[in-house]
Amino acid sequence: MKHLYALLTGLVFGTGIALSGMMDPAKVLNFFDVAGAWDPSLAFVMGGALVVTFFGYRLVWRRDTALFGARFQVPTSTTIDARLVGGSALFGVGWGIAGFCPGAAIPALGTGHWEVALFLAAVTVGFFLRRVLSPMPAKAAS
Amino acid sequence: METAFTPFASLTGGAFIGLGAVLLMLGLGRIFGATGILSGAVFAESRDELTWRLALIVGMVLAPGLIFGVTGAMPALTVPISPTMIVIGGVIVGLGASLGSGCTSGHGVCGLSRLSVRSLVAVPTFMVTAAITVFLIRHVFGG
Numbered sequence: 374m375k376h377l378y379a380l381l382t383g384l385v386f387g388t389g390i391a392l393s394g395m396m397d398p399a400k401v402l403n404f405f406d407v408a409g410a411w412d413p414s415l416a417f418v419m420g421g422a423l424v425v426t427f428f429g430y431r432l433v434w435r436r437d438t439a440l441f442g443a444r445f446q447v448p449t450s451t452t453i454d455a456r457l458v459g460g461s462a463l464f465g466v467g468w469g470i471a472g473f474c475p476g477a478a479i480p481a482l483g484t485g486h487w488e489v490a491l492f493l494a495a496v497t498v499g500f501f502l503r504r505v506l507s508p509m510p511a512k513a514a515s
Numbered sequence: 516m517e518t519a520f521t522p523f524a525s526l527t528g529g530a531f532i533g534l535g536a537v538l539l540m541l542g543l544g545r546i547f548g549a550t551g552i553l554s555g556a557v558f559a560e561s562r563d564e565l566t567w568r569l570a571l572i573v574g575m576v577l578a579p580g581l582i583f584g585v586t587g588a589m590p591a592l593t594v595p596i597s598p599t600m601i602v603i604g605g606v607i608v609g610l611g612a613s614l615g616s617g618c619t620s621g622h623g624v625c626g627l628s629r630l631s632v633r634s635l636v637a638v639p640t641f642m643v644t645a646a647i648t649v650f651l652i653r654h655v656f657g658g
Contacts, residue, residue, distance in 0.1 A: 375542070375543070375567060376566060376567060376570040377570070378538075378542045378543075379539075379542070379543065379567045379568075379570035379571045379574065380570045380571065380573055380574035380577075381538075381574060382535055382538040382539050382542060382543075382547075382571060382574060383535070383570065383571040383572060383573065383574025383575040383576075383577075383578075384574040384575070384577055384578055384581060385531055385534055385535040385538060385574075386531070386532055386534075386535025386536070386539075386547060386571075386574075386575055386578075387535075387574060387575035387576065387577065387578025387579070388528075388531050388578045388581060388582065389528045389529065389530070389531025389532035389533075389534070389535060390528065390532060390575075390578065391528070391578050391579055391582050391590040392524055392525075392527055392528030392531060392582070392590075393524065393525045393527070393528020393529050393531075393532065394518075394521055394524065394525055394528065394591075395528065395532075396579075396590055396592055397518070397590070397591050397592050397593060398592070398593065398594050398595060398596070399516055399518050399593040399594075399595050400518045400591075402595065402649055403516075403517070403518045405642075405645050405646045405648075405649040405650075406649050406650070406653055407646060407650075408650055408653075408654055409653055409654065410516060410517045410518070412517075412518045412519070412520055413520065414518075414520055414521045414522060414524075414525040415525060417521075417522045417525035417526040417529060418525045418526070418528055418529035418532065419529060419623060419624070420526065420529060421525070421526040421527065421528065421529025421530040421532070421533060422529040422530065422532040422533035422536070422623075422624045422628075423529075423533065423624065423627055423628050424530070424533065425529075425530050425532075425533025425534055425536075425537060426533040426536045426537055426624055426625065426628035427628040429533060429534070429536070429537030429540075430536075430537060430540055430628055430629065432537075433537060433540050433541045434540075436541075438544065439540070439541060439542055439543055439544030439545075440541055440542045440543075441542055441543060443543055443544040443545075444544055445540065445544040446544050446545055446546070447546065447629065448546065448616075448626075448631065448633070450633060451631075451632045451633065452633070453632065453633065453636050456614055456615070457615050457616065457633055457636060457637060458615075458636060458637075458640055459611075459614065459615070460610075460611050460612065460613070460614025460615025460616070461611065461615035461617075461622070461636070461637040461638075461640040461641045461644075462611070462615075462640050462641065462644045463607055463610060463611025463614065463615070463644075464607070464608055464611030464612045464614075464615055464618055464641045464644075465611070465640065465641030465642065465643065465644030465645035465646075465647075465648065466607055466611065466644050466645070466648045467603075467604045467605065467606070467607030467608035467609075467610075467611055467612075468604070468608060468618075468619075468641065468645045468648075469604075469644065469645035469646070469647070469648025469649045469652070470596070470600055470603060470604030470607065470648060470652070471596065471600065471601050471603075471604025471605055471608060472594070472595070472596065472604075473601075473604070473605070473608070474549070474608065474612075474618050474619045474620075475549035475550050475553055475608065475609075475612060475618050475619075475620070476548075476549030476550075476618060476619055476620035477549075477619070478549075479549060479552075479553065479572055479575045479576060480575040480576060480578045480579060481579070481590075481592060482576050483575075483576040483577060483578055483579035483580055484579045484589050484590060484592050485589075486592055486594065488594045488598065488601055489592075491598060491601050491602060491605070492601050492602075492604070492605040492608075493553075493605070494605070495601065495602045495603075495604070495605025495606045495608075495609065496553070496605045496606070496608050496609035496612075497553070497557055497609060498605070498606050498609060499605065499606040499607065499608060499609020499610035499611070499612075499613065500553075500554045500557060500558070500609045500610075500613050502606065502609070502610050503609070503610050503613040503614055504558075506610075507614070
């Protein structure tokens, strides 16, 4: 039951990605191209997502536990370090080069474009690289 | 290449993305961060860590098929860059997002809505470096 629920949740998220235009690298790169073919649509994606999540999370957290019994696992760290800033800066560079981010690429895989599979394979190589460069177990916050 | 400005579709899509994040918190008590979900599936140390992430990923991958079933058309996807650049960009995305503990979904949607201090630093950082990268590629090196 939990897995069916997770699958449907992924379907809702992926449908959002598809409707929003996030899975189209042409559109994503144009969002960042303020000096050129600027397409501000993706600001609306973030706006829509944030409003729902901001209020939705607060409603959910009135409960003691999640539906399937788990406690809520929310990152509590407030440490701003070189790892956070440097990692995020690097992520932006890669996003600006490829036009895909992980959350958009996973649903985009379902369109059957081979470039998406290539991108996700490269992302996985990047995960391994991180483990080699800095073996400290980084608890993924997200 | 110009792309059409789609405020309503993007706002609606964004609301669904947010709904997905809220449903995951409601059901499983987890943050919907694609980097954490993907790397958590790749490096899962137990069956339980793996299976819910796989189910979530399968659901995400099925979404374009659902859109196709309902509308008769796949979501638009144009890749304006070379396979070499996809690989370079992908490796940097994987390395950076895992070092920085998050990407657009984890820090962007989930982190900002929780007003997480780390996400409030991470999101402007990656938005700015992405914009600089696109500017350099398109307007300085003339890609």
